[in-house]
Amino acid sequence: MKDLQDYVHDLPLPTQVFFSLVETTARLVDVSEKYWQSRGQNGARIRILVEIMKEGGTILPSMLAQKIGVTKSNVTLLLIPLENEGFIQRASHPSDGRKTIISITPEGQTLLLNHLPENRARITDKMSKLSGQELAMLLSLLSKLNKP
DSSP: OHHHHHHHHSOOHHHHHHHHHHHHHHHHHHHHHHHHHHTTOOHHHHHHHHHHHHTTSEEOHHHHHHHHTOOHHHHHHHHHHHHHTTSEEEEEOSSOTTSEEEEEOHHHHHHHHHHHHHHHHHHHHHHTTSOHHHHHHHHHHHHHHHOO
16 A cells, blocks of 8 residues: 555656646636636536637538547537527538538627626736746647647
């Protein structure tokens, strides 16, 4: 048991950094999630709407699944409430009727326009503990870690 205690307490630097990143990310996501919950939404659904907008307002479900890191069947389940609330719509692909395209509706765009600025302000407030130079360095380091 002592060996295990030593193992979990005596962490090498890369492991310490990993756990610090995980903890920091969780706290920042919590700030964002609490904002969305106070607006009757959740961050995962908002992220879907944002990803659709990044693609010009329309996206294939398979591409969306890849962007948010879920399976195609899971993305289908995530889309149901967004469609039921009128934030997205599904239609047949214009050139390949076997495929479906997802589009953000005017209601979905309004939701983002009304709430993204305040959500981003809350995240910016938390990130303001770092200077612009520190943020740029952190972004550079995280980009380096994200490379395959």
